Amino acid sequence: MQDKPIFFLQRQGSPYAAAFQEDAMIKADHLTRFFGKNKVVNEVSFSIGKGEILGFLGPNGAGKSTTMRMLTGFIPPSSGTAVICGHDIRNHPLEVRRSIGYLPEAAPVYPDMTVQAFLEFIARVRGFSGREKKRVVDETIEKSFLPEVRRQTVGTLSKGYRQRVCFAQSILHDPPVLIMDEPTDGLDPNQKHEVRTMIREMGRNKAIILCTHILEEVEAVCSRAIIIARGAVVADDTPEGLKARSRSAGTVRVVVRSGPGFDPEADLKALQEVKDVVVLSRDGGRADLRVYPAGDPSETARGIMQGLDSARHTLESVYVESGRLDEVFRTITQA
Numbered sequence: 001m002q003d004k005p006i007f008f009l010q011r012q013g014s015p016y017a018a019a020f021q022e023d024a025m026i027k028a029d030h031l032t033r034f035f036g037k038n039k040v041v042n043e044v045s046f047s048i049g050k051g052e053i054l055g056f057l058g059p060n061g062a063g064k065s066t067t068m069r070m071l072t073g074f075i076p077p078s079s080g081t082a083v084i085c086g087h088d089i090r091n092h093p094l095e096v097r098r099s100i101g102y103l104p105e106a107a108p109v110y111p112d113m114t115v116q117a118f119l120e121f122i123a124r125v126r127g128f129s130g131r132e133k134k135r136v137v138d139e140t141i142e143k144s145f146l147p148e149v150r151r152q153t154v155g156t157l158s159k160g161y162r163q164r165v166c167f168a169q170s171i172l173h174d175p176p177v178l179i180m181d182e183p184t185d186g187l188d189p190n191q192k193h194e195v196r197t198m199i200r201e202m203g204r205n206k207a208i209i210l211c212t213h214i215l216e217e218v219e220a221v222c223s224r225a226i227i228i229a230r231g232a233v234v235a236d237d238t239p240e241g242l243k244a245r246s247r248s249a250g251t252v253r254v255v256v257r258s259g260p261g262f263d264p265e266a267d268l269k270a271l272q273e274v275k276d277v278v279v280l281s282r283d284g285g286r287a288d289l290r291v292y293p294a295g296d297p298s299e300t301a302r303g304i305m306q307g308l309d310s311a312r313h314t315l316e317s318v319y320v321e322s323g324r325l326d327e328v329f330r331t332i333t334q335a
């Protein structure tokens with residue numbers, strides 16, 4: 001099935017009536033989608049309130065973009081539904097589209113339009129005219145880091161600048177809900193940082209879903225994360241909560257330089273605060289070790305700093321691991 005181009009071509013009508021009456025601004029209710037016999041989204045349910053930024057994670061082909069397309073009304077669910085700002089996607093697709101800014105995964109480009117003309121077109125479609133239209137277009141160009149290319153045609157832009165244009169069209173009408181499918185894809189590190197900062201700021205009074213493969217983006221931006229695998233939700237937690245599921249969470253990492261003949265593994269194991277020790281790597285007299293605490297990890301870290309014989313070993317670093325999102329992602333999605 002070929003998806004249609006993506007920009008919403010409905011006029012801005014009534015304001016977001018009743019949008020803020022509901023606690024949940026995005027509510028997915030057993031969203032399910034088949035393509036032929038393949039169930040690619042399987043009973044996905046969640047709800048997001050104002051001020052939440054949800055990271056939507058999952059391996060390639062897990063069904064993230066398909067879920068986003070259903071939420072934004074581009075494809076209908078096979079069963080289940082979603083309610084966006086009080087509007088059911090099945091019965092009120094226009095209201096849904098007005099409430100949403102959508103940055104799709106593979107955004108179409110209008111190669112012959114200049115950046116400015118394209119955004120003016122989007123603004124008109126969104127119901128702006130006259131001075132108001134000029135104001136939103138100018139503001140959006142500023143916010144999306146596009147001033148230097150405003151008169152360039154979209155088709156001649158580099159990949160990152162095209163991505164900025166797509167970002168710009170999604171935020172232009174200041175929607176209460178933003179759905180962004182890999183928004184920083186193709187951006188340089190400075191722009192990634194700027195866009196993340198902006199998403200964080202916008203997240204204070206919007207509900208945002210961010211599909212991404214970049215786990216550091218989730219840690220930097222999201223208040224919550226859902227992981228899907230093979231179409232189904234397999235985790236729904238805060239980034240901290242997810243990291244805490246990591247095998248390494250709550251262990252103490254020790255990097256130590258030891259004198260000839262002295263074994264840090266044995267000396268660490270001899271401490272009462274230490275339950276077990278795993279050597280991660282060893283290079284001459286330097287060793288990187290993971291220590292499993294007998295009790296409280298901070299106590300163990302202190303016990304190591306005070307208890308390890310400094311005549312035999314020089315500690316280079318000791319810290320309590322908060323866990324690794326990539327490790328948790330791998331464990332959960334490969335189960």
Ligand SMILES: Nc1ncnc2c1ncn2[C@@H]1O[C@H](COP(=O)(O)OP(=O)(O)OP(=O)(O)O)[C@@H](O)[C@H]1O
Pocket residue numbers: 001002003035040058059060061062063064065066067105
């Ligand atoms: N229009 C379509 N027709 C048939 N199959 C489709 C269609 N769109 C998506 N699929 C299939 O649905 C599954 C989920 O695709 P989707 O694009 O939602 O994955 P994703 O999680 O966004 O992956 P990625 O991380 O690669 O972007 C894939 O197996 C894909 O091939």
Ligand SMILES: [Mg+2]
Pocket residue numbers: 064065066105181
């Ligand atoms: Mg995708």
